[in-house]
Amino acid sequence: MRIGRGVKCTTAIAALWLSLAPSLAGCASPDGGAPAGSRSAWPASPGFIQSTQEPVAGPVPAPLPAPPPYVNAPTTASRPTTASRPTTASPQEPASGSVQMPLPSTGESTGTSVYFVAIGDGGSHGMRFGCGDSLVAVHVTAPSGSDVLAMAMGQLLAPPDGAASRAGLYNALSGSALRYVSGYLDGTTAVVNLSGSLHAGGVCDTPRIEAQLAQTAVAATGASQAEIYIDGNALTDLLSLR
Secondary structure, eight states: OHHHHHHHHHHHHHHHHHHHHHHHHHHTOTTOOOOTTOSOOSOOOTTOOOOOSOOOSSOOOOOOOOOOOOOOOOOTTTSOOOOOOOOOOOOOOOOSSOOOBOOOBOOTTOEEEEEEEETTOTTSSSEEETTTEEEEEEEEEOOTTOBHHHHHHHHHTSOTTSHHHHTTOBOTTTTSEEEEEEEEEETTEEEEEEEEEOOOSSTTHHHHHHHHHHHHHHHHHOOSEEEEEETTEEHHHHHHTO
16 A cells, blocks of 8 residues: 555656746756747747737738828918919000190200291292291201200291391391290191280281291291290281281
């Protein structure tokens, strides 16, 4: 009976030893191998990294696709503004009424013509008009850069001993007291403003005064016709009242 019990005890100790042998061998491994109880006793293959997480039971979910690059939609405030193109300003319509244009000025050794009357000449020395008279041009010069129209009117409205008497001609304006105020071009029309009193010596002086003033203004400005005003009144209206 003792022998049988000893055999059974010996057998139990051997079984216990065999179950503890692997654990004891791992703990005592001198080469630093994997301890007993590790998940795998096989050495890891090159390039393989063992996962430290427990495997998840069930199907492995597929990785989510990477989100597309996000582009901020331009807002109204951030949209680039288109630079406005320079516009060409449209020409303005001419104002109603007279449009003043600059008058010509004299250059060096240039001048204009002032018109006087050769009474009863019949057109021998100039343009025939009125009472059988001739309208004669007398050339006058002026300093460079001067106002040609003002200079010509100054000669025409000069005292009786002016250019007309020196040329042996008659000036129908010598009995008037007029002065030049201003002048300008309105298209092809020369507009002349005078001030003072007008006096005509007789019926034949009416066409003489009108012809002298108009032709002198046309010659000085290069216009095709002239309008003469005295203190705002048209010369033709003033002459028709006489």
